[in-house]
Amino acid sequence: MNTPRARAMLFMGRRSHQSHAPHKHSPPAVANDLVISTVDENSGIAMLTMNRPPANSLSLEMNEALCYSLKTVEANPKIQSVILSSTNPKIFSAGLDITELVAPDNDRLPRFWNSLQQVYIDLYGSRLATVAAIQGHAPAAGCFLAMSCDYRVMSEGDTNNDIKKKHVPTIGLNETQLGIAAPPWMGQLLVRTIGFRQAELALALGTLFPPEQALSIGLVDDIVPHQQVESGDHKLVDLLPSQIKDQAQNSLLQKAYTQAQIYAKIPPQARVASKMVTREEHIFRMIAKRDEDTQHFCGFVTQKAVQKNLTAYVEALKNKSAKK
Numbered sequence: 001m002n003t004p005r006a007r008a009m010l011f012m013g014r015r016s017h018q019s020h021a022p023h024k025h026s027p028p029a030v031a032n033d034l035v036i037s038t039v040d041e042n043s044g045i046a047m048l049t050m051n052r053p054p055a056n057s058l059s060l061e062m063n064e065a066l067c068y069s070l071k072t073v074e075a076n077p078k079i080q081s082v083i084l085s086s087t088n089p090k091i092f093s094a095g096l097d098i099t100e101l102v103a104p105d106n107d108r109l110p111r112f113w114n115s116l117q118q119v120y121i122d123l124y125g126s127r128l129a130t131v132a133a134i135q136g137h138a139p140a141a142g143c144f145l146a147m148s149c150d151y152r153v154m155s156e157g158d159t160n161n162d163i164k165k166k167h168v169p170t171i172g173l174n175e176t177q178l179g180i181a182a183p184p185w186m187g188q189l190l191v192r193t194i195g196f197r198q199a200e201l202a203l204a205l206g207t208l209f210p211p212e213q214a215l216s217i218g219l220v221d222d223i224v225p226h227q228q229v230e231s232g233d234h235k236l237v238d239l240l241p242s243q244i245k246d247q248a249q250n251s252l253l254q255k256a257y258t259q260a261q262i263y264a265k266i267p268p269q270a271r272v273a274s275k276m277v278t279r280e281e282h283i284f285r286m287i288a289k290r291d292e293d294t295q296h297f298c299g300f301v302t303q304k305a306v307q308k309n310l311t312a313y314v315e316a317l318k319n320k321s322a323k324k
């Protein structure tokens with residue numbers, strides 16, 4: 001698998017195993033509205049908007065929809081950049097769908113984990129320039145999605161004095177707070193993004209960072225105030241799915257679009273080759289340990305003590321939501 005040809009194919013949007021019989025890890029082709037895909041061939045920019053209410057949490061089907069949408073966009077040679085966003089103005093993604101982990105089905109659990117691994121392989125190894133527009137919370141695997149992109153722009157949130165309107169999004173790998181540990185490849189992604197010591201601290205404490213702190217440690221590349229801008233780029237307006245058309249003047253999406261334009265102007269072969277330099281080793285290391293990782297995950301999650309923590313966590317989430 002780890003041959004020069006396999007490496008090149010990974011980053012050119014094709015998988016070396018696709019020419020053979022379906023691989024056990026290949027996500028099935030799915031088409032649904034969990035991820036809304038819009039494409040503008042003139043600018044070379046596409047947008048994938050996560051649309052799984054209430055929290056864009058990552059279920060098996062959501063992971064498959066993400067991979068399918070990304071592959072479909074990648075197959076269009078006119079597209080060079082993609083923006084990953086959310087229809088929910090307050091949540092980018094709440095991470096893994098925790099209900100997948102509680103009292104799991106023996107057959108579904110490994111398939112679920114494989115689908116998440118595939119999201120990582122496809123997104124981190126995409127030939128496209130990927131820009132995450134993080135308008136709301138991005139805990140755990142939500143943070144992982146953002147870290148798998150090439151560039152992260154985060155909204156400062158609504159720091160309105162009115163406490164009811166106030167909304168400050170946070171981002172980070174908070175798994176330890178749930179009594180679980182981030183999988184090794186996800187934790188390593190944090191190390192690669194913010195450096196060893198900051199990652200060591202953040203992983204142990206399960207820290208969720210507000211936008212300014214996330215910027216200061218390099219977890220995001222830019223933050224933008226929560227505001228409408230005077231004149232939006234009309235090309236961005238064309239790209240927005242109907243569900244978020246009213247956000248055309250939104251400064252976060254404007255910034256993400258500008259960054260996607262900058263990437264789209266770089267000669268693609270050179271951009272892709274430079275991405276391989278920093279990412280291929282990490283991806284191939286994960287692929288080599290993929291089955292072992294799935295076994296660890298299934299063994300870990302099904303432990304009695306872990307199930308107890310997760311059950312209590314889901315209960316607390318539901319109670320919190322019911323009290324609103």
Ligand SMILES: CCCCCCCC/C=C\C=C\CC(=O)SCCNC(=O)CCNC(=O)[C@H](O)C(C)(C)COP(=O)(O)OP(=O)(O)OC[C@H]1O[C@@H](n2cnc3c(N)ncnc32)[C@H](O)[C@@H]1OP(=O)(O)O
Nearest residue numbers: 054055057094095096097098137140141183300317318321
């Ligand atoms: C030896 C090696 C071993 C290796 C082992 C590896 C093991 C690794 C295992 C797991 C890795 C996990 C990574 C993860 O991603 S775990 C998920 C972590 N996510 C969270 O902790 C986030 C939880 N959610 C929240 O904190 C909030 O919902 C927030 C995102 C901040 C939004 O807050 P708010 O706007 O106030 O919204 P609500 O809390 O009211 O939620 C709205 C509804 O959404 C449901 N919800 C929220 N998050 C999830 C989720 N992650 N999964 C499923 N459902 C979720 C919530 O219950 C509300 O629903 P309802 O209104 O129907 O009750």
